Amino acid sequence: MSVTVLAEHRQGTIRDVTYEMLAAGRRLAHEMDGELEAVILGDDCEAMASELTRHAPRVVCGCHPALRYFSYETYQHVLLKLIKERKPAVFMLADSALGADLGPSLAVKLDAGIVSDVVDFHWTDNELVVSRGMYGGKLNADLSVKHSPAIVMVRQSFFRPEPIKIKGELVHYEVNADLETGLQTRHLGIEELSISGIDITKADILVGVGRGVKEEKNLEPVQEFADSIGAVLVGSRPVVDAGWLPKERQVGSSGKTVKPKLYIALGISGAFQHIAGMKGADTIIAVNKDPNAPIFAVADYGIVDDLHKVVPVLRKRLQEMKS
Amino acid sequence: MKVAVCVKRIPDTAESEIKVDDTGKDIIKDKLAFIINEPDNYALEEALILREKSGGTVVLVSIGSKETEEVLRIGLAKGADEAVRIDNAGLAGSDAIVLAGVLAAYFRKEQFDLVFTGCIAQDTQDSQVGPALAQFLGWPHAMYAIRFENKDNEVVVRRELEGGSLEVKKLNRPCVVSFQTGGNAPRYASILGIRQARTKPLERLDIASLGLEQDEVGDTGSKTRLIKLYVPEVSSAAEILQGTVDEKVSKIATIIKEKGLL
Ligand SMILES: Cc1cc2nc3c(=O)[nH]c(=O)nc-3n(C[C@H](O)[C@H](O)[C@H](O)COP(=O)(O)OP(=O)(O)OC[C@H]3O[C@@H](n4cnc5c(N)ncnc54)[C@H](O)[C@@H]3O)c2cc1C
Numbered sequence: 001m002s003v004t005v006l007a008e009h010r011q012g013t014i015r016d017v018t019y020e021m022l023a024a025g026r027r028l029a030h031e032m033d034g035e036l037e038a039v040i041l042g043d044d045c046e047a048m049a050s051e052l053t054r055h056a057p058r059v060v061c062g063c064h065p066a067l068r069y070f071s072y073e074t075y076q077h078v079l080l081k082l083i084k085e086r087k088p089a090v091f092m093l094a095d096s097a098l099g100a101d102l103g104p105s106l107a108v109k110l111d112a113g114i115v116s117d118v119v120d121f122h123w124t125d126n127e128l129v130v131s132r133g134m135y136g137g138k139l140n141a142d143l144s145v146k147h148s149p150a151i152v153m154v155r156q157s158f159f160r161p162e163p164i165k166i167k168g169e170l171v172h173y174e175v176n177a178d179l180e181t182g183l184q185t186r187h188l189g190i191e192e193l194s195i196s197g198i199d200i201t202k203a204d205i206l207v208g209v210g211r212g213v214k215e216e217k218n219l220e221p222v223q224e225f226a227d228s229i230g231a232v233l234v235g236s237r238p239v240v241d242a243g244w245l246p247k248e249r250q251v252g253s254s255g256k257t258v259k260p261k262l263y264i265a266l267g268i269s270g271a272f273q274h275i276a277g278m279k280g281a282d283t284i285i286a287v288n289k290d291p292n293a294p295i296f297a298v299a300d301y302g303i304v305d306d307l308h309k310v311v312p313v314l315r316k317r318l319q320e321m322k323s
Numbered sequence: 324m325k326v327a328v329c330v331k332r333i334p335d336t337a338e339s340e341i342k343v344d345d346t347g348k349d350i351i352k353d354k355l356a357f358i359i360n361e362p363d364n365y366a367l368e369e370a371l372i373l374r375e376k377s378g379g380t381v382v383l384v385s386i387g388s389k390e391t392e393e394v395l396r397i398g399l400a401k402g403a404d405e406a407v408r409i410d411n412a413g414l415a416g417s418d419a420i421v422l423a424g425v426l427a428a429y430f431r432k433e434q435f436d437l438v439f440t441g442c443i444a445q446d447t448q449d450s451q452v453g454p455a456l457a458q459f460l461g462w463p464h465a466m467y468a469i470r471f472e473n474k475d476n477e478v479v480v481r482r483e484l485e486g487g488s489l490e491v492k493k494l495n496r497p498c499v500v501s502f503q504t505g506g507n508a509p510r511y512a513s514i515l516g517i518r519q520a521r522t523k524p525l526e527r528l529d530i531a532s533l534g535l536e537q538d539e540v541g542d543t544g545s546k547t548r549l550i551k552l553y554v555p556e557v558s559s560a561a562e563i564l565q566g567t568v569d570e571k572v573s574k575i576a577t578i579i580k581e582k583g584l585l
Contacts, residue, residue: 105458134552193488254487292341
């Protein structure tokens with residue numbers, strides 16, 4: 001009985017979520033009295049595989065020129081065979097741009113159970129029981145998953161990676177399939193997000209604004225407040241989607257990860273994709289009219305009220321204190 | 324070009340308290356407003372833009388109860404040509420993969436060039452239906468699309484990765500494209516559109532008419548089974564400041580000053 005974790009990497013670097021999954025996977029394997037295994041695929045991933053042996057007792061490394069860029073098609077081809085041969089009870093991958101592109105189609109091919117946004121798992125009575133988020137983080141659900149294997153898509157930036165360093169075994173996996181013909185998709189390139197204005201990852205104080213601001217014109221007093229305390233104005237995804245702030249000002253998993261000294265969240269509910277980008281702030285203050293907003297679970301201080309009432313008073317009070 | 328857009332009607336829970344009902348397996352929905360799943364709105368807009376450029380028809384497809392037709396009518400008012408509702412009778416307990424299978428049964432019967440979906444259902448937080456549907460049909464797919472270009476026999480999609488960079492991908496057609504929010508500006512329905520929507524065709528199907536057996540769907544067809552819903556425990560919650568706006572703000576200002584946060 002084993003747990004297999006699919007390592008994620010980009011541009012020659014292992015992504016953090018891989019270490020998070022290995023830490024969580026280790027606990028699960030222990031509960032199952034089973035083994036933990038990492039799988040890494042790529043064109044030249046020896047170095048990364050050997051780095052992973054410090055975190056997993058066994059690392060299976062499959063190299064092939066066609067695996068240079070991630071494609072769910074080539075990955076699926078290799079993994080179907082690998083999973084059939086190695087028969088893990090649980091196959092773990094990230095709920096990410098890679099995982100969500102690959103996981104569901106893999107589940108269909110394997111006729112396996114699959115769960116998104118997983119934040120906890122246990123092995124009970126020979127069955128996998130997972131906890132997952134729902135309704136923007138306001139509820140969790142527990143589900144049982146049939147294993148053949150059970151495919152688990154793990155929430156990113158959630159589990160804590162463990163610093164343990166072991167010396168695992170490196171297994172070379174022969175990828176001898178034809179991965180070049182019959183493909184229905186082709187990778188054409190990556191376009192990086194360019195920054196033309198302020199680099200928000202360098203700012204000490206950030207004022208984050210969310211959909212709670214309701215209208216573009218309401219952004220003005222918030223901008224003035226930010227200016228008055230020397231903060232940079234950033235936003236949640238919906239504010240950027242609406243075009244009220246440029247993409248480079250977006251905080252979260254599909255935007256920037258920031259670690260300012262102070263983050264003031266105004267009208268942001270605290271979806272995990274947003275939290276992933278700002279939970280590293282030293283101090284977090286949240287203003288939200290909903291007392292149940294998940295943002296209050298990560299904030300240090302909270303004000304349950306209308307941000308439009310709070311912002312002008314707060315600006316005035318802080319200005320008085322300065323003079 | 325015949326384009327289908329899969330949409331879902333979901334409760335709007337961003338600003339309301341959610342309560343679990345007595346079964347422990349569903350939420351109390353009486354007081355909640357219902358909306359179209361946000362990413363689906365972007366998928367619909369993309370389909371309407373495509374039709375404006377290259378002609379064709381846009382068909383909305385949704386699995387749901389009678390009330391789902393409200394969302395379908397809004398989509399028709401925005402400009403979709405036809406709508407199909409697959410009734411959810413017999414589908415209770417179906418997981419996302421089973422629902423993708425139900426949609427696949429419909430798409431096997433009809434001829435489409437493209438199927439658009441949202442990248443995630445914001446209620447269940449599942450991001451599975453698009454890629455699973457594609458796999459059932461043997462079509463290629465792309466998740467988290469924010470730009471879409473239609474070419475002669477293929478499409479080019481820009482899909483969003485972590486950190487906001489984009490992967491450019493070419494897909495053969497037919498294919499399934501699952502849209503992330505933000506790539507376009509979804510339109511509102513016009514008064515004229517709302518009037519026209521009333522007479523646009525809305526077809527009703529059920530699992531039997533799609534040739535599905537009861538044991539392929541619902542609880543028995545699903546490989547995942549819901550045990551319970553609950554409010555997650557928080558390990559460390561914020562210190563919530565009390566009082567009037569003035570008092571709360573004074574308290575926070577004092578904290579900011581004392582801790583030297585500015
Ligand atoms: C793949 C993927 C990637 C994503 N990446 C990101 C990302 O990088 N960053 C990101 O932010 N999101 C991201 N999201 C979206 C995320 O899931 C949420 O939808 C989003 O964070 C919600 O933004 P919000 O909190 O501003 O809006 P909502 O969730 O709508 O919350 C608005 C909040 O404002 C409050 N409010 C309303 N009016 C007032 C008022 N007058 N005063 C005070 N409070 C008020 C409400 O109570 C509510 O809590 C991603 C989603 C997906 C699927």
